[in-house]
Amino acid sequence: MKHSILLYILISGGVSYLIRVLPLTLIRKPIKSRLIRSFLYYVPYATLAVMTFPAMVESTGSPVSGYIALLAGIYLAWKGRSLPFVASVCCIAVLVTELIMHI
Amino acid sequence: MKEKKKDFTVKADWLRGMKDGMPIALGYMAVSFSLGIVMKKAGMNPFEGFLFSLLNLASAGEYAALQVIAADAAYLEIAIVTLVANARYLLMSTALSQKFNPKTPLIHRFFVGYGITDELFGLGIGEAGWLSPWYYYGALGISALFWALGSAGGIIAGNILPARIVQALSVALFGMFLAIIIPPAKHDKAVAAVVICGFALSFLFDRLPFIHVSSGTKTIILTILIAGIASVIAPHEETGGDQA
Numbered sequence: 591m592k593h594s595i596l597l598y599i600l601i602s603g604g605v606s607y608l609i610r611v612l613p614l615t616l617i618r619k620p621i622k623s624r625l626i627r628s629f630l631y632y633v634p635y636a637t638l639a640v641m642t643f644p645a646m647v648e649s650t651g652s653p654v655s656g657y658i659a660l661l662a663g664i665y666l667a668w669k670g671r672s673l674p675f676v677a678s679v680c681c682i683a684v685l686v687t688e689l690i691m692h693i
Numbered sequence: 694m695k696e697k698k699k700d701f702t703v704k705a706d707w708l709r710g711m712k713d714g715m716p717i718a719l720g721y722m723a724v725s726f727s728l729g730i731v732m733k734k735a736g737m738n739p740f741e742g743f744l745f746s747l748l749n750l751a752s753a754g755e756y757a758a759l760q761v762i763a764a765d766a767a768y769l770e771i772a773i774v775t776l777v778a779n780a781r782y783l784l785m786s787t788a789l790s791q792k793f794n795p796k797t798p799l800i801h802r803f804f805v806g807y808g809i810t811d812e813l814f815g816l817g818i819g820e821a822g823w824l825s826p827w828y829y830y831g832a833l834g835i836s837a838l839f840w841a842l843g844s845a846g847g848i849i850a851g852n853i854l855p856a857r858i859v860q861a862l863s864v865a866l867f868g869m870f871l872a873i874i875i876p877p878a879k880h881d882k883a884v885a886a887v888v889i890c891g892f893a894l895s896f897l898f899d900r901l902p903f904i905h906v907s908s909g910t911k912t913i914i915l916t917i918l919i920a921g922i923a924s925v926i927a928p929h930e931e932t933g934g935d936q937a
Contacts (some may be wrong), residue, residue, distance in 0.1 A: 595741055595762065598771050602758040603748025605775040606782075611806035613786035615799065620787050627931070628924035630784045635877070635884050636919040637753055637778050638870045639891025640912050641760070644899055646867035651860055663868045667875035674723060680868030685861035 655687035703827045710816075710831020717812045718836040722843035724752050727865035729847015731756060734863070735763040739845040746844035750810055750837060754778040756866060761909040774909045777916050785814040794823035801826035808833035883927035890919050 621627055646663075647656030659680040666676045725746055732742045749755045757778040761771040786809055793802065805817075805826055813836060817829050851859050878885035898904050898911045906914070 593762075593765055593768065595737060597768065598758070598762050599741060599745045599748060601768055602754070602771050602775040603745070605772050606749045606751055606754055606779055607807060609776065609779050610782045610786050610809040611803055613783050614790050614793075614802045614806040614809075617787060618790045620791060621784060624928050625924055627784065628927075628929040629920050630781050631929040632884070632887050632920035632923045633777070633780050633916055634753060635874050635887045636891050636916045636923070637757065637912060638874050639888040640895040640915045640919075641753070641756060641908075642867050642870045642874075643892040644896050645908070646864055649860075649863045649867070651857075656864070659864045659868070660871075663864075663871040664875055667871045668879060670876055671872070673720075673869050673872040676872040677723075677727065677865040677868035680864045680871075681861045684864050685857065688857060688860070 650684050651688050652691060654691065655684045658687050659683040702825075706825040706827035707831040710825075710828040710833075711835050712831075713816055713828075714813070714832025714835045717816070717832065718839040720812075721836050722839040722846075724866070724869055725840045725843030726847040726850070727862065727869065728752065728755055728759075729844040729849075730851045730859060730862050731759050731847075731866060732844060733848045733851030733859075735759045737762075737848060739848045742844040742848045743841045747837060747841040749775070750808065750840060751779050751782075752866075752869070757909065757912050760912065761907070764907045764909065766907050766909055770907065770909045770913075773913055777913050782809050785809050785811075785818075789814060789817055789824070792818060792820070792824040797823070797826060805829050805833075808837065810836070812836075883923055883929070886927075887919055887923050891915065894919065 621630075643660065646660050647653050650656040650659070662683045663676050663680045666679055671679075728746065729742055732745065737745065745758075746755065749758065754775050757774045758771050761774055786806060789805070789809065790802075805824075808829065813829070813832055816832055817824050820828065850862075854862075874884075874888050878888045894915050895911065898906065898915065
């Protein structure tokens with residue numbers, strides 16, 4: 591570890607704080623630009639999709655259990671199941687698959 | 694006499710906020726616990742996890758930052774990745790700005806601003822009339838505390854539970870991410886395209902031999918690229934239900 595975890599924490603915390611507080615204190619006006627509003631609307635979906643795959647299938651013991659959890663998660667989320675339910679089934683899918691593979 | 698009446702309103706607003714914030718706080722604890730499992734992998738101790746979550750108060754933002762910490766990458770990278778992953782709060786912050794009574798002292802904006810998250814923003818913007826900062830503090834206080842405790846708990850659990858269980862728990866956060874991005878993709882074709890492109894390009898970035906970037910940098914580049922192209926090709930039509 592070349593870098594300090596505490597400094598990482600303070601930098602990320604500082605940036606998070608400034609993003610939230612600057613518009614509230616200095617700008618104080620609604621963002622009118624349709625382009626900027628659209629961009630900010632799409633950002634979370636892009637970020638979360640990029641961070642989820644393929645990281646999800648690489649975070650488990652084997653890609654097989656990771657892919658099963660991914661497909662189960664996509665299917666249940668598509669069916670509108672709740673967030674805790676989707677997350678729990680993903681965990682159980684990994685656990686069960688890994689157990690079967692190591693019998 | 695007048696002062697007494699004001700104290701009463703402060704306390705009532707604060708209690709009402711705490712009551713409305715309770716379900717949010719409980720949900721936060723589960724997400725933050727899953728983040729704690731990732732924090733343990735990145736080498737954080739429970740105190741660091743508590744502080745990290747308390748200061749950031751963001752699931753996607755914290756996970757993105759954790760990628761940088763786990764890779765021991767540059768400080769600049771954690772600043773940019775946090776900025777990108779949390780960019781949407783800019784929009785919420787400007788919207789919430791309109792909910793402040795002009796008579797509310799400026800200092801409250803510095804504290805309420807700290808607590809802008811998707812769920813708490815929804816609570817605040819849904820208030821009738823001007824926003825009472827004390828109502829917001831009630832909901833924020835309990836949510837931030839549970840959020841920070843959840844992370845510390847996740848790190849402790851990561852340290853004591855068997856490796857196989859921890860490995861299974863490490864996909865919980867990804868499951869939550871799926872539960873956030875998939876349902877809107879069902880109703881909005883542009884969001885579906887953004888999610889599919891996100892999956893595909895992220896996979897390509899990892900596999901193509903001539904691209905050597907850290908996962909933090911990958912998240913930054915692909916988010917700006919995909920959200921940028923989507924906002925030009927398919928500007929988001931805002932309906933009456935849109936809060937931001």
